[in-house]
Amino acid sequence: AQTVTQSQPEMSVQEAETVTLSCTYDTSESDYYLFWYKQPPSRQMILVIRQEAYKQQNATENRFSVNFQKAAKSFSLKISDSQLGDAAMYFCAMDSNYQLIWGAGTKLIIKP
Amino acid sequence: SAVISQKPSRDICQRGTSLTIQCQVDSQVTMMFWYRQQPGQSLTLIATANQGSEATYESGFVIDKFPISRPNLTFSTLTVSNMSPEDSSIYLCSVEGPDLGYTFGSGTRLTVV
Numbered sequence: 001a002q003t004v005t006q007s008q009p010e011m012s013v014q015e016a017e018t019v020t021l022s023c024t025y026d027t028s029e030s031d032y033y034l035f036w037y038k039q040p041p042s043r044q045m046i047l048v049i050r051q052e053a054y055k056q057q058n059a060t061e062n063r064f065s066v067n068f069q070k071a072a073k074s075f076s077l078k079i080s081d082s083q084l085g086d087a088a089m090y091f092c093a094m095d096s097n098y099q100l101i102w103g104a105g106t107k108l109i110i111k112p
Numbered sequence: 113s114a115v116i117s118q119k120p121s122r123d124i125c126q127r128g129t130s131l132t133i134q135c136q137v138d139s140q141v142t143m144m145f146w147y148r149q150q151p152g153q154s155l156t157l158i159a160t161a162n163q164g165s166e167a168t169y170e171s172g173f174v175i176d177k178f179p180i181s182r183p184n185l186t187f188s189t190l191t192v193s194n195m196s197p198e199d200s201s202i203y204l205c206s207v208e209g210p211d212l213g214y215t216f217g218s219g220t221r222l223t224v225v
Contacts, residue, residue, distance in 0.1 A: 035213065043202055045155075045216035047113075091154060098143060100206075100214060102154040 002027045006103035013082045014111050021077045021106050023092030033095040034075045040088040084110050113209040114139050118217030132191045133220045135205035140185035149202040161188045195224045
């Protein structure tokens with residue numbers, strides 16, 4: 001069975017500092033996609049960053065970057081220069097054959 | 113990426129009644145997905161809606177409880193039927209975008225009393 005695991009229910013970081021959210025997954029597929037989504041209190045699900053499994057290079061979007069370790073099946077999200085607006089639930093998800101498998105989520109708290 | 117309009121944004125309903133949630137997409141999409149997000153939890157896929165065919169339901173979800181319509185490539189509805197307090201959740205629709213990401217509606221917060 002395909003699974004996505006987020007082992008950190010909650011993380012906190014000081015504003016302007018860097019935080020890393022962990023995600024591990026399990027799949028027997030060779031071709032898949034990985035995503036990080038952000039869900040603020042407004043409940044809108046927002047795509048933060050995506051990674052194609054066949055690409056070696058780690059994806060980067062402005063202050064957001066991933067550390068993709070395919071052999072270890074690890075897909076962590078690094079947020080640099082944390083801002084108050086980054087406070088939200090963060091979900092890791094894996095797409096295989098048009099089915100998204102979701103992690104349990106990590107609540108990120110930003111301390112001013 | 114696609115823009116999704118989801119209605120209603122929230123509702124409070126009496127048990128035993130039904131609520132229909134609508135999702136309108138600003139472009140044609142092949143597959144639309146309906147999710148449930150129970151309080152404090154992650155997303156659970158209810159069903160995948162394809163135009164011109166019956167929706168494909170995930171384990172634990174049945175058509176009688178969650179009938180779905182998909183009359184064209186830009187619109188879908190999910191009905192939550194014969195509601196009970198256990199159906200209180202956020203319901204989200206989603207489509208696959210052309211950029212290998214999924215776009216979500218703004219969600220419907222349903223409270224059943």
